[in-house]
Amino acid sequence: MRNPDGVMFLVGWAPLSRAEIGFQVPLFSSGADDLIFVQSCHNGRISGFRQLVEFGEANCSDKFPEVCARLGGDQIVVYRSSKGELLAGTIPQLRIDLVADQEVMRSENAGLALQLSHVLGDEEAVIATRKIVHQRGLIENSPFSSRMYMSSVARQVAWRQIERSLENPEEIVQFRQNLSAFHYYVSESGEVLFEQVSDQIMLDNQIVESARTSAQSYVTKVFGESGSPYQKSENEELASIYRQLRNLSRAGRQETRLALLMQLILESPHRTFKIFDLYTDRGQYTRQVIALLRSVFQRPDFELTPDAIEEVIAAYVPRFYSMSYYGNRGVLLEKLAKNLSPYKKIVRAVYRKFESSRSRDVLENSVAIRRALAGNSQLRKLMLDDETVDANQNSISRQDAQNPLRAQGEK
Known part of the structure; x- marks a missing residue:
């Protein structure tokens, strides 16, 4: 039922799953009738076309009039990227976009990263991603x-x-x-x-x-030989990281999990990317923060040292605060102060944000936040000094209210 040259034109696509990002099923037509076909492929080449009788949620469109498929030609793929763009063409034509998403998905969606690695023929990436999936399972x-x-x-x-x-x-x-x-x-x-x-x-x-x-x-x-790098890891530090990731993944609040994850990379800076690869959080906010930190740490001029990581986290505290869901910001400041209390720059950044915030949930959690901040001795002195200033200011205000003439004379 196809044209004599064996050429088919891309006329639409159908979703493989409910996921917004990922590969779609390309739909083809010979242009001579209304019949819809899908391609059969072997080793990346089109070996035939099969008529599709029922195709459910199909999207028919003339968006890609230049994309066509031919018997013996390269397989055609349709892919919706993490940026929301719909891409269509052969794998060599889309390689740059697919490789970019492969890196993004490795931390966010290892299953899709594995698909991309297979499609790209990147065997090293397939092995690396399978290790990550396995270790996350552990x-x-x-x-x-x-x-x-x-x-x-x-x-x-x-x-x-x-x-x-x-x-x-x-x-x-x-x-x-x-x-x-x-x-x-x-x-x-x-x-x-x-x-x-x-x-x-x-x-x-x-x-x-x-x-x-x-x-x-x-x-x-x-x-590995044992099939379980967690059970028989020769590296005790890495084994400890596995255990800590398993424990922190069980924490109920994502603000707690985020603070514990930051603590872990501060303690093992040279394992930062390994930790990011291994850990995937169930909370959208935490995943966004991890992606942000990863983008900063991946800069060519960035050196993964405890001091450098601490400075970045401290500098980004206001950003973490603004990214957080309204109503959870007080809890975020508390968990950061509680779990990262040994790191002065971070705690000071949390303190400054706490003092400048007028958010209702921050005020409601002020007692818990101050208690967490008090774990840092230098900051405790600063808080006491601030409380003394506040007390003096309140005392002066009360005296001014009782003696308006005095207040007027001082002005």
Whole structure:
């Protein structure tokens, strides 16, 4: 039903999921009728077009009249970027935009970052992102969940290896239709095992075993011998970071989690980006602050030292305050003062913001904030001096009210 030249024109796209950012399903038409097609691809090349009978939430548009697809040509992708832009074209054409989003998504959406790495053919980024996903699982979930993730990676590697070993196109199609029959999984000891769960399709034992060996090598390379860098990390400092991230992720308020995260990077500045990569917060505000700090720390001229990090956090306290949800600002100042009390510059910045704020929730939390600020000895003296000045000013005001002539004479 397509035109003689095998050329299809991009006429729309359909969402793969409800996510606002990510890849869409490209929809094509020959231009000769109203039929809609999707592309079939193999190794980044278009191997055919299949008619789409039902396509639900499709977006039909002539936004990309210059984008067309051809049998044997490069795969066409449609992608909505983190900036909200809709992009369409071949992967080489969109590479710059996709690479930019790959870096952004690594901290915000590791799943999408993994998709982007696969599409870009960036195997190093695939491995790095899988390590991050696995390590986050160790922080947020159980060792069982972590092993399930490793098993899913092992299956993908094994299945890809099997498909490469098959030469007959019909065998490849049949294998794809029966992937679940070839069950690869990771045991508690970290060994990749194979189980044939169906006899609908049988393959040569050498192909199956070769796939298992490839999966074992890949799992060991990505996740280590034990499959659990948290359980058997040779680096005690890194093991401590895993434990602290797991503990802080359980804190109820995101202001507490943010303050604890800042404390952690101040204590381990050389692990800052590792911490940012490993940790993803469930609160939007905390994710925004982390993204802001990451952008500052990534500057070429910035040196990751405790003093430099402390200065940045102190300088950005007013920014953190304004970014915070109204009603939570008092809690934010309290948590920063409480958890970062050893860091004088930060506490002073919190104190200055506290003194200048007229926000109702800050005033309601003033007792708790002052109590937290009092943990710093130098600041305690400053607060006492301010309270003495306030008391003297109040005393003078009362005397002026009682003796208007005195106040007038002094003026």
